[in-house]
Amino acid sequence: MLFLYTVLVVCGAILLIAGIVEQRRHFVNLEHIPTRVLVNGIRGKSSITRLCAGALRGGNLTTVAKTTGTAARFIHPDATEEPVYRKFGIANVVEQIGIVRRAAAYHPDALVIECMAVMPALQEINQSKLIRSTIGVLCNVREDHLAEMGPTLDDVARSLCRSMPEGGICVTAEKDRFDILQEEADARDCELIYADPQTVSDEELRGFSWFTFKENVAIALKVAELLGVERETALQGMYDAPPDPGVLSVERYLTHDDKKLRFANVFAANDPESTLMNINQLLDLGAIHRPLNVVINCRPDRVERNGQMGEIIPELDPEQVFVIGHPAKSAxxxxxxxxxxxxxxxxxxxxxxxxxxxxxxxxxxPDTSLVAIGNIHGQGELLLEHLAELPADESPDDVAEQPAARAPTEHVETMQLYAPHLDPYQRYPEAYETRYAPHTGTPVHAPTQYNPGQPHPQEPHAEYRPRQPEGAREPWPTAVQTPAAAPHEHREQSHHLEQPQPRGLFEPRLPPALPADDSQWQNPGEQHR
Known part of the structure; x- marks a missing residue:
């Protein structure tokens, strides 16, 4: 018996020593990354992670990023990316240790990483032990993961606040529960900054080749500002950044019987509020139109979410609601x-x-729009695959015709369980790789003239410096080390901005001039002037 106790004590001691060594090595790797940005929230984390990384790359900062959305990706400083390998296909927060080790090998200026923890305790461990972020991002508080973080939205807000950096800075676009976030930030000696979506103009939003929200862009611009990257430079970097595979998108198809179809993939926004926001934005932009049809994809492990998608149907007012997946009855x-x-x-x-x-x-x-909501896995993936086989509709827009008469409803009981179909490790399609391939050279932009007498958004934070670890490579710059363009180059750039070249409906473009009123920053409770 004494022998068994001795073996147990020795094994425990070995595990303890190994854990201490691993933690010390991990903290050393963190010290090689001066700025660590941890992106948390309910909806849009992957898009914000890519936008922040693109904005910092545009400012000539060596930036590594990692997303955990539809398909987890490790993004290198040159914007190339690769799937994140997971043993047995199971996601675990411990994988952040390997991500930090790979990122530290680049000796980067910044690491932008998406929070992959849902349980409140794991969110706190992810911040305090794994990432130890210097800048936190809490994008929004929505109705999702209520079983783990709920049951109320106030509870969700407080759970998400566990990722705030103690003694650091947190950026948020959440307005409704800003007071709760402020209370939690004060308890952690964290400075909470509101990223006002109204400071992002419609012209700046149209510069993206995919659909995104002003809240996401405002957060990325605020993070870039904290690190000394100018607004126009950050916007250009975001325009050049490849979008997430699950980003909101609209495709135009021709069916086999020559019907025109606009299809919107809204699977990524799988909570009611985000779903309505996405569809309303597409309708306002004219990317989709009525008559509108909706596809709800159901999953057996998301029965509550299936019902939430069914409840918002009156607000969408579609012509038809197609239900796929199992159990269809729940929706x-x-x-x-x-x-x-x-x-x-x-x-x-x-x-x-x-x-x-x-x-x-x-x-x-003959000419309708189809919106897919719910969750992408299962029959949703098959829907996307079969739609992608349809020929593209390249004809000019026509006035939509009246919808056909509605056929009687048929209900079929389903029993087969959900089986994942999407391979998170597969490569992007060749067309995607070609379109969003990184540029071989970094364009040089002329610095924006700044008048010190004019107000500037969050001027006290212009001198923000992340904590510089001892033995670091070089002092952290207070501004972007961007060489000024020659006078003739500056004139050519100005001429290009004044006379934009023709482009497609959602093709990238150069950033427009900064609006005069964008320098006004206000708290979320104040009226925007």
Missing amino acids: IDAIPAAYRDRAVDLGGDRRDPEEFMELLLGRLG
Whole structure:
């Protein structure tokens, strides 16, 4: 018996020593990264991570990033990326140790990393032990993961605050619960900064080749400002950054019977508030139009979310609601009675994809829009694959015709369980790689003239310096080390800005001139002037 106790004590001592050594090595790796930005929140974390990394790269800062969204990616300083390998395909916060080790090998100026923890205790460990961020981002508080962080939205807000850096800075675009975030930030001696979405103009938003929100851009601009990157330089870096695979997108197709179809992939926004916000933005921009049809993809492990998607149908007011996946009844029963006759159960997991796609496309009108909501996994992935096989619609926009008469609703019981279909480690399509390939050279931008007499957003933070570890490579710059352009180069750039070249509807463009009123910053409770 004494021998067994001795073995137990020796093994415990070995594990303890190994843990201490691993932690010390990890902290040394963290010290090689002067600025660490941890992005947390409910919706849009992956997009904000890419926007922040793009903005800092535009300012000539060596930046490494890592996302954990639709497909986890490690993004190198040259904007190339690769899938994050996970043993047995299981995500674990411990993988952040390896990410930090790889990032430290570049001796970067900044690491922008998405928080992958959901449980409140893990969020705190992710901040205090794994990342130890100097700048935190808390993008928003939405109705999701209530079982882990809820049950109320106030509880979700306080849970997310566990990722705030003690003695650091946190940037947020959350307005409704700003007072709760401020209370939690004060308890952690953390300075909370509000990124006002109204400071981002519509012209600046149109410069992106994909759909994003002013809140996301405002947060990335504020992070770039804290690190001394000028606004126009940061915007250009964000325009050049490749989007996330799960980013909001709209495609135009021609069906086999020559019907025109605009398809919006809104699977990534899988909470009710974000879903409505995404669809309303697409309608306002004219990217989709009515008559509108909705596809709800159901999952057996997201029954509550299936019902939430059914409850928002009256606010979307679609012509038809197609329900795929399992259990379809969880979404159909949540649709209010006045709209339930518009629901069409396409048979769930038991029905062959070719069969349910034929039924879906056959019920559409000659010129309609289709919006996919819920969750992408399972039948949602098959839907995207079959739509991608349709020919693209390159014809000019026409006035939408009247929708066809609605056929009677058919309900089919489904029993087959959900099986993942998306491979998170597969490479991007060749067209995606070609379109968003990194540039071989970094463009030089003329610095923006700044009048010290004019107010400047968050002027007290212009001299922000991250804590410089002992033995670091070089002092941290207070401004971007960008060489000034020659006079003739500056004239050529100005001429290019005044006479923009023709471009497509959502093609990238050079950043527009800074609006005169963008220098006014206000608290979320004040009226925007």
